[in-house]
Amino acid sequence: MSVEDYRINAFVRTVFVRRWIDTSRVDFGTSNGVVYVRGILRQVYGRKQLEDEKDEDETSLLSLVRRIEKEIRSIPGVRDVVFRLDNFEKTGGKWKRRIKTFP
Amino acid sequence: MEKKDKDIPLRSGGLHVVLDIMTEVERVVTEELETHPRFPDLQNRLGLIRFQRQDFEGAKNCFEKALLVNPKYQAANSNLGFSLLELGRIDSAEAVFREALKTERKAHALNELAVLRLRQRMLLEAEGLLREAASIEPGNGLYPHNLAVALFLQGKIREAASSLKDTATLCAPYSQIFAEAILFDEDRLSAEAYREYLNRQEMNPCLSELHDHLGHALAANGFLKEAEVEYCVSLRTMPSLANYYGNLALLYSAQEKEQEALSYYLRAVDAEPDSVKARVALAFEYSASGLATEAMRQFEAAKALKPGYPDLRYNLGLVYLELERTEDAVQEFRAALNSNPNYLFARNSLALVLFENGKLDEALAEYERVFSEGLLSSDILVNIGIIYREKREFGKAVDSFNQAIRLNKEYARAYYQLGQTYQAMGQRKRARRAWKAYLERTHDEAEAADIRKALEEEQFEE
Numbered sequence: 001m002s003v004e005d006y007r008i009n010a011f012v013r014t015v016f017v018r019r020w021i022d023t024s025r026v027d028f029g030t031s032n033g034v035v036y037v038r039g040i041l042r043q044v045y046g047r048k049q050l051e052d053e054k055d056e057d058e059t060s061l062l063s064l065v066r067r068i069e070k071e072i073r074s075i076p077g078v079r080d081v082v083f084r085l086d087n088f089e090k091t092g093g094k095w096k097r098r099i100k101t102f103p
Numbered sequence: 104m105e106k107k108d109k110d111i112p113l114r115s116g117g118l119h120v121v122l123d124i125m126t127e128v129e130r131v132v133t134e135e136l137e138t139h140p141r142f143p144d145l146q147n148r149l150g151l152i153r154f155q156r157q158d159f160e161g162a163k164n165c166f167e168k169a170l171l172v173n174p175k176y177q178a179a180n181s182n183l184g185f186s187l188l189e190l191g192r193i194d195s196a197e198a199v200f201r202e203a204l205k206t207e208r209k210a211h212a213l214n215e216l217a218v219l220r221l222r223q224r225m226l227l228e229a230e231g232l233l234r235e236a237a238s239i240e241p242g243n244g245l246y247p248h249n250l251a252v253a254l255f256l257q258g259k260i261r262e263a264a265s266s267l268k269d270t271a272t273l274c275a276p277y278s279q280i281f282a283e284a285i286l287f288d289e290d291r292l293s294a295e296a297y298r299e300y301l302n303r304q305e306m307n308p309c310l311s312e313l314h315d316h317l318g319h320a321l322a323a324n325g326f327l328k329e330a331e332v333e334y335c336v337s338l339r340t341m342p343s344l345a346n347y348y349g350n351l352a353l354l355y356s357a358q359e360k361e362q363e364a365l366s367y368y369l370r371a372v373d374a375e376p377d378s379v380k381a382r383v384a385l386a387f388e389y390s391a392s393g394l395a396t397e398a399m400r401q402f403e404a405a406k407a408l409k410p411g412y413p414d415l416r417y418n419l420g421l422v423y424l425e426l427e428r429t430e431d432a433v434q435e436f437r438a439a440l441n442s443n444p445n446y447l448f449a450r451n452s453l454a455l456v457l458f459e460n461g462k463l464d465e466a467l468a469e470y471e472r473v474f475s476e477g478l479l480s481s482d483i484l485v486n487i488g489i490i491y492r493e494k495r496e497f498g499k500a501v502d503s504f505n506q507a508i509r510l511n512k513e514y515a516r517a518y519y520q521l522g523q524t525y526q527a528m529g530q531r532k533r534a535r536r537a538w539k540a541y542l543e544r545t546h547d548e549a550e551a552a553d554i555r556k557a558l559e560e561e562q563f564e565e
Binding site for chain 2: 045
């Protein structure tokens with residue numbers, strides 16, 4: 001093991017806790033310095049929930065996802081981050097919300 | 104039941120802002136339920152909100168929906184019983200509580216039956232039930248706290264006072280709660296103050312979960328002092344020190360005050376050594392600080408309490424890897440997969456360990472499952488490619504490296520391994536091209552120097 005996966009994984013959890021991400025809805029793991037994040041990325045009850053305007057809500061959510069990606073990538077030892085989220089996707093380097101097609 | 108006004112008036116720059124946090128939590132839960140109607144914890148949370156709003160019929164419906172999805176959801180069952188009790192359906196409530204007596208939450212179920220008996224003014228029976236609950240879980244302050252109610256209503260004031268003091272011994276912050284309610288005049292319990300205290304006391308301990316969520320909502324929106332107050336209400340509803348200190352640790356962690364957070368996680372474990380949640384949270388704090396041995400001890404203690412938690416076994420496996428206990432790590436990853444065969448992170452780490460220890464066929468089998476179940480990265484594809492190359496299946500190896508490159512064009516390792524594979528195949532031109540691409544992307548200077556030297560010596564002429 002070239003990097004401390006256990007430590008990276010704990011840091012990822014810290015990133016989520018600091019941002020009040022609902023950790024019961026998102027799974028994450030680290031292998032060989034690559035962080036994998038799956039599930040639904042949402043705050044427990046974040047500031048964005050106080051916004052009335054849908055557009056502001058959207059901007060705020062996307063900015064949150066971007067910030068989280070940046071924070072995970074900046075954890076020492078992280079070589080890559082692979083997101084497989086139910087509610088967001090990154091295409092062409094840009095984050096966007098997925099259409100709601102959950103069961 | 105407590106009828107608290109949840110409106111928090113906040114003054115800022117002359118504007119009067121009112122944040123009704125309960126409505127906010129309700130809105131978020133309702134919205135999430137529209138997307139995930141089969142999440143029982145959401146139904147339970149919505150039920151608690153309705154219960155708190157005194158809409159007991161609405162609450163009952165939510166708890167029933169939660170139980171339809173997960174009939175073993177004990178908190179929802181307990182909440183259903185309390186809803187039925189509030190609706191005056193005593194026999195149904197009793198049946199629900201009695202059913203819970205057969206579960207591992209027997210002491211809680213005895214407490215629930217005791218609350219029902221208190222309502223029926225069957226005080227002696229309530230006292231007996233609470234004493235039995237206390238004998239099962241002597242470290243839980245809930246039972247002496249409620250026993251005091253049974254004793255007080257029987258006129259046994261001194262015994263009630265003594266029981267309240269037992270509560271404060273078991274759960275230290277209660278000393279402060281009792282002091283603020285001015286319950287004691289020197290050693291004597293003030294009947295008037297205690298009645299007032301009971302008027303504000305919630306008897307359904309599961310409501311602490313709602314207060315936790317209200318606290319999280321306040322904290323997430325920056326109202327830290329108000330969040331702390333809400334966590335205190337949660338403690339007053341269910342005297343769990345591990346939960347209370349865990350909440351405070353979250354509050355500090357969110358402010359990036361990791362030392363304070365660590366101190367509260369330590370207190371949580373110290374207060375309730377059998378709390379898996381507290382031990383796992385402390386283990387993660389130690390892990391983040393690079394203290395692998397301490398993290399291992401906490402994960403191992405949590406594992407002894409709940410060996411079936413896959414997340415716990417997986418993270419313990421990662422710590423074992425750090426401590427170079429490879430066999431133990433493999434065992435933990437396999438244990439996580441036994442509990443949950445779809446736990447792809449454990450399978451991926453297992454595959455990596457097998458790969459790094461030369462067990463290539465086993466590693467490939469695990470990687471193929473990881474891959475087929477939707478977890479994919481350039482790193483995984485490169486490892487699969489290396490395995491194929493070692494098995495001299497060069498075509499499959501090249502395919503894997505090219506797939507890795509398609510997924511991440513900047514992934515230097517894939518170009519390097521592709522070059523190695525072409526070299527093994529005797530295709531020097533292609534090897535040279537792949538290594539050149541590698542040199543344009545790599546940050547590994549030592550490895551790059553070797554490749555550069557090989558290219559400069561023109562061992563691979565075009």
